[in-house]
Amino acid sequence: MPPPADIAANGAALAEPPQRLPAGAHTGDRLWNALLGVFGGAVLLVVGVIVLELVKVSRPVMAVGATRFLLERDWNPVVDSFGALPFIYGTLVTSTLAIVVALPVSVGLALFLSEMGPPRLRPVVSFAIEILAAIPSVVYGLWGLFVLVPWLRSTVEPFLQSTLGFLPLFQGPTIGLGFLAAGLILAVMILPTVSSVTNEVLKTVPASLREGALALGATRWEAIRIAVLPYARPGILGAAILGLGRALGETMAVTMVIGNSPEIHASLFAAGYSLPAVIANEFAETVTDVHTGALAGLALVLFGISLVLNSLARILVQLVSRGPMRGAAQ
């Protein structure tokens, strides 16, 4: 742990600017300001510690060489061969699949909740979505393993193979466990996030836009298409990216249904592996420092990707709620 010097510095810096009252008015106020400043600084400190520890634990593998680590396809701890590529591939494939499935459902759901559905049904539906968000990941995994996977194996995958089997995506043995199962369960899990952010974004669309379109004789859907969706588009994109970020880091449910085999296959039916899943399975049982370091290196990759995606998503959502068109709308 670094010494708490920088907290104290932050606290002291913050004791200065209480914008609402003249400074130095009251000793109690100064103390209160300093205390709150320490708490604010603690958040930055916690985040700093997280980043520092990740870098520290992953150092052994960085000695091997970052580019080799990232581009190597082979992962075999027994012979000290550590390549991140199969996991990066699996993570990208499953989360892309998840967002492709979840986005249309979420937008439909959000439109239903904010624009179209009967007002009486709305609280019921949003309550159900809240429950969906509250269910722990491991319970989703349990359901995926014993319900979704057998259903995919017996029904969905044979059907896809017989109808769309000419695509490389739907070839090979249908075992149930694999990219498709992981992608679908992720889709269910990120649905609450994507739909609730989309819903919030839709709420920030100025009513005058919608009313204008309706007054011109548009049907409800036309008003949504002409006035609401174009305004909300960057925010919906932000919601999708936020969902993508959630899907990337989701661990337990994916670990239980992806098949856990560090290979790269074009087919969605094949078993694969993802970044969080391999960390979950191997981290407690590492023998060598390089192995531990390699897993922490994978965590660092995951961290980097989700940091970029989350920042991007926040900026996009804020863009809409601040409203680039708000001036024009008023």
Place this chain on the structure above:
Amino acid sequence: MKSLAVRRAVNVIVTILCGAMVLVAIVPLGSLLWLVVSKGAPGLTPSFFTALPAPVGEPGGGIGNAILGTGMLVGLACLIGLPLGIGAGVFLAERGDGPFGRAVRFTAEIFSGIPSIVIGIAAYGVVVIPMRRFSALAGGLALALLMVPSLARTTEELVRLVPGTLREASLALGIPQWKTSLRIVLRTAAGGILTAALLAIARAAGETAPLLFTSLNNQYWNFRPDLPTASLTVQIFNYAISPYQDWHDKAWSAALVLLLLVGALNLAARYALRRSAAGGQT
């Protein structure tokens, strides 16, 4: 220009499609809840809550130590995470408008989306490496780190719900700012803060990934925070991926217990929020 009839028909079709999307979202939820209840309920005997796990093939056995372990982990997480998260939230609500406040808010927002497993590795680095063994403390720290960012944001939002007129009235009476914050604003927001804390606890109780290599697991009762400990979620995971039917049944029962726990915490949070909202209006 399409005819009005066609445009109306398109409108109806899209409305139906959106309704169908609601069904698509609800069906997995219904299936999951139904299966957890129907498969889990038969195993919920009194001894399931109190006994230690039985070896494969032996009848009986329970998850008593895992329930205790989850309680201990969440308790440790609360000790570290609640003061930090709530304090940071109050800071953001009361003093968060400057550049420093904006930096803290942005950081908290970005980090509430960081994968929990990544945070587990940080806890591993801070506690497990120096102590040279897995421990409940490491698991509790992981859960605490996980709590702080989102708890701070929720707390901020709920404290900001307190009407500004209350603060102004207090300041106008000559009450100093710190006392106004503590005795007027935070007291009014107490229900909201409780809501935020309960939601954070519910999330922590359902977390598995960072526990796998911090608190690990334990087949026996453990009351010491410096030793590995069992937890409900890790136990569900281990039972689910095992090849034994008996353990699969136990996984469903343990999942039902976990859902009841998380559900109760969420309901309590809703109740606290409703009470605080009512308090704020009057």
